[in-house]
Amino acid sequence: MSSNKKPYAEACDQNALHILKVLQQYLPKQGELLEIGSGTGQHAVIFAEAFPDLIWWTSDKTEMHQGIQMWIDESDCSNLRAPIALDVLHDAWPAQQFDAIYSANTAHIMPVEAVEAMFAGVANILKSDALFLIYGPFMYNGEHTSESNLRFDRWIRSWEPHRGIRDVVWLKEIAESHGLVLDNDIAMPENNRTLVWRKQQ
Secondary structure, eight states: OOOSSOOOOHHHHHHHHHHHHHHHHHSOSSEEEEEEOOTTSHHHHHHHHHOTTEEEEEEEOGGGHHHHHHHHHTSOOTTEEEEEEOOTTTSOOOSSOEEEEEEESOTTTSOHHHHHHHHHHHHHHEEEEEEEEEEEOEEBTTBOSSHHHHHHHHHHHHHOTTOOOEEHHHHHHHHHHTTEEEEEEEEEGGGEEEEEEEEOO
């Protein structure tokens, strides 16, 4: 990214307060959190401001870092950290253990093998009994939850065939193989969900 203009996604503004309400129910008030796929960086700033005692680590592929850093630099959040290079398939995962992990709108843009790698990586760096919250559109037993999600799924697959809305039944199988159990499945606006996974002790 060579532009000096901060990246902006309208969807982040639209869904941030809805997601925040869920995060306030589940995230620890203090500790260290890793956000996988920070994207534009908008969510990181909004949520870090709401959790001033929670260290919020951003991460994404390196080409996204400049934009994320712009949002961080313009914020007053002392608890925000510069983005970590984290392509879940190719980069080394952080060595430390986290008190929570959060990711939004990543599973449907990752290839299947990356989704599997994400759950494996999360399980390795998430503290025992801590939570992994993942937001986005999902399907169940091969069925979409709405016509709009079906259209969206077709659109992203036509754009890049490795993408696609993921099935919660499949995700549960992957997660459980790594010691993560689905604690809650929360309905969100616009036919999205927040899936709350807990690392078993």
